[in-house]
Amino acid sequence: MFAAAMLAVIAALVLVVVRVIKGPTVFDRVLAGNSVGTLAIILVAVLGFLNGRPEFLDVALTYGVLNLIGTLAILKFFRHGDLAYDEQEDEA
Amino acid sequence: MIFLDVASWVLILVGSGFIIAGAVGVLRLPDVYTRMHAASVIETVGAGALFAGLMLQAGLTQVTLKLLFILLLFFFTGPVITHALAQAALHAGVKPELEDDRRDRLSASKTDGNAGSDEGRLP
Numbered sequence: 001m002f003a004a005a006m007l008a009v010i011a012a013l014v015l016v017v018v019r020v021i022k023g024p025t026v027f028d029r030v031l032a033g034n035s036v037g038t039l040a041i042i043l044v045a046v047l048g049f050l051n052g053r054p055e056f057l058d059v060a061l062t063y064g065v066l067n068l069i070g071t072l073a074i075l076k077f078f079r080h081g082d083l084a085y086d087e088q089e090d091e092a
Numbered sequence: 093m094i095f096l097d098v099a100s101w102v103l104i105l106v107g108s109g110f111i112i113a114g115a116v117g118v119l120r121l122p123d124v125y126t127r128m129h130a131a132s133v134i135e136t137v138g139a140g141a142l143f144a145g146l147m148l149q150a151g152l153t154q155v156t157l158k159l160l161f162i163l164l165l166f167f168f169t170g171p172v173i174t175h176a177l178a179q180a181a182l183h184a185g186v187k188p189e190l191e192d193d194r195r196d197r198l199s200a201s202k203t204d205g206n207a208g209s210d211e212g213r214l215p
Binding site: 001002004005008009011012013015016018019025027028030031032034035038039041042045046049054057058060061064065067068071072075076078079 | 138
């Protein structure tokens with residue numbers, strides 16, 4: 001049963017990676033990249049259960065936090081062209 | 093115990109189905125804003141049902157707590173990322189595809205005038 005879930009997650013990963021490659025705008029790519037991160041978390045969790053070692057969940061949790069920070073950083077860069085964007089500096 | 097096993101299998105299969113449905117939506121839908129909707133299916137219903145199934149397999153242990161924390165992380169980060177993405181896309185001038193655009197696109201691709209049959213269907 002875990003193997004079936006893993007097959008489903010891998011199939012979903014393939015579909016989403018196709019969107020990363022095709023995606024006309026950069027936002028399509030960021031969205032699909034974020035989905036790749038989410039699917040990787042699910043994959044790691046299911047893999048831990050498949051091997052009978054659910055300790056892999058710590059890795060999944062860490063990956064989730066990194067995924068959030070990375071996606072927000074990429075979005076901020078493409079919105080302001082700068083990671084150290086300061087609103088006050090912009091108005092002055 | 094057989095009841096718990098069957099329940100967890102059903103939840104895992106339902107979650108897998110929703111994950112595939114969300115991925116197909118990310119691939120097939122017409123623009124960024126609709127794809128966002130499909131991507132959120134993966135991390136709400138898909139991951140939710142699948143992790144609920146895993147929790148039933150794990151029983152009342154530390155593993156269940158960790159799965160709960162991952163779900164909590166999805167619960168809070170999903171809306172944050174979707175909102176930031178929509179705002180960045182709007183700010184960059186990406187226009188949502190409206191029904192009129194869709195009708196133009198369909199009638200441009202199919203010249204047999206079949207676009208009228210899709211009337212009233214949202215993209």
